[in-house]
Amino acid sequence: MGSVGAPELIVIFLVALIVLGPDRLPKAARQVGRAIAEFKRVTGGFQDEVRRAFDGDEPGSPAPTSTTSSAPGDDSGEHMVGRPAAASPTPVVDLPPPPDDPSFN
Numbered sequence: 346m347g348s349v350g351a352p353e354l355i356v357i358f359l360v361a362l363i364v365l366g367p368d369r370l371p372k373a374a375r376q377v378g379r380a381i382a383e384f385k386r387v388t389g390g391f392q393d394e395v396r397r398a399f400d401g402d403e404p405g406s407p408a409p410t411s412t413t414s415s416a417p418g419d420d421s422g423e424h425m426v427g428r429p430a431a432a433s434p435t436p437v438v439d440l441p442p443p444p445d446d447p448s449f450n
Contacts, residue, residue: 361373
């Protein structure tokens with residue numbers, strides 16, 4: 346697929362000018378610019394979430410700053426520098442069924 350160069354942009358601009366007219370073209374250009382900026386913001390946030398998921402980091406946590414590894418068998422805990430602590434498993438609570446559940450009777 347080819348790229349969009351200067352001649353193609355000029356043709357697009359001229360068609361937009363003919364279709365929209367000189368009064369509505371600036372407003373339409375602003376709306377397109379805002380839509381592109383919003384799209385970039387959303388996709389950037391999605392990319393950050395995917396990177397964190399692959400790296401094993403929690404969302405919102407700062408990126409690891411140090412990856413110092415200790416010698417094998419050394420239990421000093423230095424091998425965990427810069428990594429978030431493992432979350433303890435959430436206890437499972439057995440809740441009663443809602444009142445409108447037929448199995449409740």
